[in-house]
Amino acid sequence: MTLTQPAVPTRQELHRHLSALHPDLGVLSDRDLAGRHPGEHADNFGAGVMAQPATTEAAAALVSWCRAHDVPIVPQGGRTGLVGGNISQTGEVILSAGRLNRIRSIEPEEMTATVEAGVTLEALQQAAAEHGLTTGIDLGSRGSATIGGMVSTNAGGILAFRNGVMRHQVLGLEAVLPSGEIFSDLTRMVKVSAGPDLKQLFIGGEGAFGFVTKIVVKLEPQRPHRATALMGVADAMTALAVIRRLRALPGVTLEAAEMMWPRYIRDHARLKGLDLSWLEEDAAALLIEISGESVDVAAAALEEQLSELWEPLGLRGGIVAQSLDQARRFWDVREDSGFYYAEIPDAASFDVSVPPTYLDSYVAQLEKRLKAIDPTYAAYVYGHIADGNLHLTLIKRGPLPEQELRALEDAVYTGIREAGGSFSAEHGVGREKRYGYETFTSPEKQALARTLKNALDPKGLFNPGKVPF
Amino acid sequence: MTLTQPAVPTRQELHRHLSALHPDLGVLSDRDLAGRHPGEHADNFGAGVMAQPATTEAAAALVSWCRAHDVPIVPQGGRTGLVGGNISQTGEVILSAGRLNRIRSIEPEEMTATVEAGVTLEALQQAAAEHGLTTGIDLGSRGSATIGGMVSTNAGGILAFRNGVMRHQVLGLEAVLPSGEIFSDLTRMVKVSAGPDLKQLFIGGEGAFGFVTKIVVKLEPQRPHRATALMGVADAMTALAVIRRLRALPGVTLEAAEMMWPRYIRDHARLKGLDLSWLEEDAAALLIEISGESVDVAAAALEEQLSELWEPLGLRGGIVAQSLDQARRFWDVREDSGFYYAEIPDAASFDVSVPPTYLDSYVAQLEKRLKAIDPTYAAYVYGHIADGNLHLTLIKRGPLPEQELRALEDAVYTGIREAGGSFSAEHGVGREKRYGYETFTSPEKQALARTLKNALDPKGLFNPGKVPF
Numbered sequence: 001m002t003l004t005q006p007a008v009p010t011r012q013e014l015h016r017h018l019s020a021l022h023p024d025l026g027v028l029s030d031r032d033l034a035g036r037h038p039g040e041h042a043d044n045f046g047a048g049v050m051a052q053p054a055t056t057e058a059a060a061a062l063v064s065w066c067r068a069h070d071v072p073i074v075p076q077g078g079r080t081g082l083v084g085g086n087i088s089q090t091g092e093v094i095l096s097a098g099r100l101n102r103i104r105s106i107e108p109e110e111m112t113a114t115v116e117a118g119v120t121l122e123a124l125q126q127a128a129a130e131h132g133l134t135t136g137i138d139l140g141s142r143g144s145a146t147i148g149g150m151v152s153t154n155a156g157g158i159l160a161f162r163n164g165v166m167r168h169q170v171l172g173l174e175a176v177l178p179s180g181e182i183f184s185d186l187t188r189m190v191k192v193s194a195g196p197d198l199k200q201l202f203i204g205g206e207g208a209f210g211f212v213t214k215i216v217v218k219l220e221p222q223r224p225h226r227a228t229a230l231m232g233v234a235d236a237m238t239a240l241a242v243i244r245r246l247r248a249l250p251g252v253t254l255e256a257a258e259m260m261w262p263r264y265i266r267d268h269a270r271l272k273g274l275d276l277s278w279l280e281e282d283a284a285a286l287l288i289e290i291s292g293e294s295v296d297v298a299a300a301a302l303e304e305q306l307s308e309l310w311e312p313l314g315l316r317g318g319i320v321a322q323s324l325d326q327a328r329r330f331w332d333v334r335e336d337s338g339f340y341y342a343e344i345p346d347a348a349s350f351d352v353s354v355p356p357t358y359l360d361s362y363v364a365q366l367e368k369r370l371k372a373i374d375p376t377y378a379a380y381v382y383g384h385i386a387d388g389n390l391h392l393t394l395i396k397r398g399p400l401p402e403q404e405l406r407a408l409e410d411a412v413y414t415g416i417r418e419a420g421g422s423f424s425a426e427h428g429v430g431r432e433k434r435y436g437y438e439t440f441t442s443p444e445k446q447a448l449a450r451t452l453k454n455a456l457d458p459k460g461l462f463n464p465g466k467v468p469f
Numbered sequence: 470m471t472l473t474q475p476a477v478p479t480r481q482e483l484h485r486h487l488s489a490l491h492p493d494l495g496v497l498s499d500r501d502l503a504g505r506h507p508g509e510h511a512d513n514f515g516a517g518v519m520a521q522p523a524t525t526e527a528a529a530a531l532v533s534w535c536r537a538h539d540v541p542i543v544p545q546g547g548r549t550g551l552v553g554g555n556i557s558q559t560g561e562v563i564l565s566a567g568r569l570n571r572i573r574s575i576e577p578e579e580m581t582a583t584v585e586a587g588v589t590l591e592a593l594q595q596a597a598a599e600h601g602l603t604t605g606i607d608l609g610s611r612g613s614a615t616i617g618g619m620v621s622t623n624a625g626g627i628l629a630f631r632n633g634v635m636r637h638q639v640l641g642l643e644a645v646l647p648s649g650e651i652f653s654d655l656t657r658m659v660k661v662s663a664g665p666d667l668k669q670l671f672i673g674g675e676g677a678f679g680f681v682t683k684i685v686v687k688l689e690p691q692r693p694h695r696a697t698a699l700m701g702v703a704d705a706m707t708a709l710a711v712i713r714r715l716r717a718l719p720g721v722t723l724e725a726a727e728m729m730w731p732r733y734i735r736d737h738a739r740l741k742g743l744d745l746s747w748l749e750e751d752a753a754a755l756l757i758e759i760s761g762e763s764v765d766v767a768a769a770a771l772e773e774q775l776s777e778l779w780e781p782l783g784l785r786g787g788i789v790a791q792s793l794d795q796a797r798r799f800w801d802v803r804e805d806s807g808f809y810y811a812e813i814p815d816a817a818s819f820d821v822s823v824p825p826t827y828l829d830s831y832v833a834q835l836e837k838r839l840k841a842i843d844p845t846y847a848a849y850v851y852g853h854i855a856d857g858n859l860h861l862t863l864i865k866r867g868p869l870p871e872q873e874l875r876a877l878e879d880a881v882y883t884g885i886r887e888a889g890g891s892f893s894a895e896h897g898v899g900r901e902k903r904y905g906y907e908t909f910t911s912p913e914k915q916a917l918a919r920t921l922k923n924a925l926d927p928k929g930l931f932n933p934g935k936v937p938f
Contacts, residue, residue: 161659188889189823195675195914195936196670196921196936197673200669221717388660420658441663467665
């Protein structure tokens with residue numbers, strides 16, 4: 001073994017080498033990791049060695065060492081990713097943002113925050129709340145999801161129809177490049193036109209272009225006075241008409257519009273003991289939240305709209321939450337969207353975006369396509385309706401055989417790009433959506449992505465085997 | 470001369486070769502160009518040969534030919550750029566989007582438009598208006614500026630404080646790469662997380678990474694019922710307090726907040742015969758526009774705020790426009806910002822973004838720094854105050870000697886990056902801001918930009934000599 005051409009090191013060797021590398025590089029062994037939760041995928045800790053730098057410099061030292069020794073790196077944030085983007089294996093090093101967890105500053109008058117990558121969404125929301133502010137992105141896994149991870153996957157969530165996705169919330173960014181150099185562009189301005197915006201490569205880059213260490217994000221005013229309703233709608237077109245009406249209403253702000261197709265809302269409500277006697281049997285449910293000057297103003301607006309829209313839009317039931325607790329129960333039915341996993345473990349699930357006006361025909365066609373593969377197929381359908389983001393879960397115990405999964409992916413993804421949508425709306429590509437990426441992304445786009453990857457990471461050491469490069 | 474190593478072709482040779490290349494490639498000679506306006510820079514037509522493809526395929530044919538024959542390409546849109554990004558010279562080919570001027574579709578329910586790159590901002594605004602919609606970006610040069618050019622320079626303008634800049638408005642994009650391949654990603658969705666968002670390279674890329682041919686942009690509802698006011702303010706902090714108040718007001722929407730420092734508003738008003746007797750002598754002017762359910766509602770809100778804020782914020786004058794004509798005259802003082810060029814031709818001008826809370830100290834320090842170079846120096850200062858975007862013009866006939874210009878740039882740019890701002894807010898880098906880029910951008914960012922440029926355009930044929938690669 002020479003210094004320039006080392007053999008693949010064992011976990012123990014890696015642990016020993018890394019431990020001596022930098023005083024701020026907390027290194028955990030497989031024994032240390034054994035007691036920790038690996039997150040959304042059982043194989044996330046497969047590498048058995050984790051570096052938890054407390055500083056950007058320590059992360060850079062690790063990356064330089066790995067580059068010199070050809071050791072692959074798997075960046076990790078809160079490990080809430082749903083597409084296997086955090087999976088690691090022996091011979092690799094997990095580079096965790098877990099100790100990069102300081103909120104560096106909040107600038108209330110600018111409505112920006114500068115945070116380290118491992119700060120959780122909830123921690124930032126709590127700190128911002130002291131200034132009457134909150135984040136422009138929100139999602140169910142806020143307690144674990146980190147800002148760095150949300151940047152790397154270009155997270156979306158429930159506010160994207162109004163605020164855009166993470167890409168639109170990031171003002172500045174610092175990252176360690178695969179070369180070991182530190183890229184720093186911590187501007188706090190929306191208006192920057194100083195050459196191409198290189199930090200965009202790291203947003204949605206899923207750890208393939210570097211390790212994000214700091215982020216400047218926009219904040220927005222809290223609007224705490226909320227009212228929540230569940231409405232019965234015949235289809236997505238009706239839901240969109242409700243949304244348009246509410247968005248145009250003066251004095252209130254639409255905060256969320258989440259749709260649950262009939263099977264999802266029925267099965268879940270039954271499980272949670274939520275009374276749906278007011279909802280017509282075959283109706284979908286639209287969860288609406290609005291804010292106003294006071295809770296009463298918001299609730300009154302919702303009550304008024306419910307009765308005004310009832311006839312013209314043919315609403316099929318509707319109820320305004322009478323308490324915070326009731327509102328919380330409505331939300332729980334939407335956000336606890338993994339409720340079915342106990343019944344159908346490893347169910348195949350998908351996350352697509354479809355131009356809103358195509359939603360109804362897409363869902364109808366999808367049902368036919370699924371039944372063409374297997375007449376017993378059925379799916380849970382729900383999602384962020386205002387931006388056309390659908391989540392789909394096949395009601396069948398998984399994991400499916402490769403061939404069946406491919407047929408299913410063809411059924412779910414075909415035609416979406418041509419309609420102007422995407423096979424992956426907010427979960428990313430990771431390892432599990434590679435077939436979708438390779439089959440439903442234009443060859444030129446894939447080639448360009450590879451060109452950029454080769455230019456930045458010629459050894460292919462950053463998050464190998466994931467987003468397909 | 471061999472086919473593989475051609476000599477630099479003459480204009481005539483270029484014209485002859487290109488004319489035979491593709492039936493949709495309209496090729497103009499220097500004689501054809503002689504009667505046309507070159508736009509904001511006299512040397513824009515320096516190449517003397519212009520290709521005006523009517524289709525993406527024709528543009529791709531041109532690019533492939535140029536690559537094979539090592540001929541540099543200068544992309545052009547409306548030629549309204551202010552930093553020399555469109556300058557061309559003999560031996561190069563101008564690739565104009567002038568005939569790519571069709572609005573391909575408007576999807577009113579999605580609030581998106583798909584346009585060819587050469588469509589002007591105003592043309593899109595007019596077409597969108599038929600659906601009660603408008604663009605999320607607006608700027609003074611709307612009659613000439615093209616959507617493709619605005620993408621390439623990541624244009625900002627007067628709505629950026631609310632809607633972000635062009636980067637935040639683009640959903641999909643098609644471009645011809647330096648390889649001659651067509652990159653097509655015409656999604657219409659906000660929510661896409663399918664690998665890194667490669668189209669970002671072309672947004673703000675100033676033509677260095679390819680030629681943009683089609684764009685999907687967001688639209689937003691028109692809010693036609695407007696009221697306009699000019700207010701006297703002591704400083705930027707006061708202006709920001711007014712802005713915060715107006716943004717929090719229920720029932721009305723802040724549409725614009727433009728600040729003109731005392732010297733600018735005084736000199737320009739005198740030139741235009743605008744009565745400023747109501748404005749205290751040393752006050753800056755804040756131009757405010759808000760929209761509401763009706764013109765009366767908007768005007769009443771402005772009148773009310775003017776009197777409510779008068780005492781606590783120490784307003785130093787204020788007037789609500791009593792007619793559309795008066796509002797137009799207020800706007801003219803802000804938008805006709807080149808009024809001084811008759812007096813001070815070739816004046817050095819700058820476009821920086823500074824975190825809003827630093828604006829007052831920045832402007833105060835700047836004055837000192839300028840006077841340290843030359844005690845007779847003075848500057849016009851004005852800009853999009855809500856997003857910290859300042860325009861500065863030195864009141865001295867230009868062009869300045871190289872050394873004086875460098876000293877001036879040092880004075881204007883020093884410290885801005887450290888404060889979280891940018892030496893270029895919305896005008897781009899082009900040829901004229903290269904010193905700023907090279908001196909006030911981190912070396913790692915410059916190195917990364919060069920790496921990407923080399924990967925995409927190894928021959929360096931796209932817009933050479935501009936954004937520094």
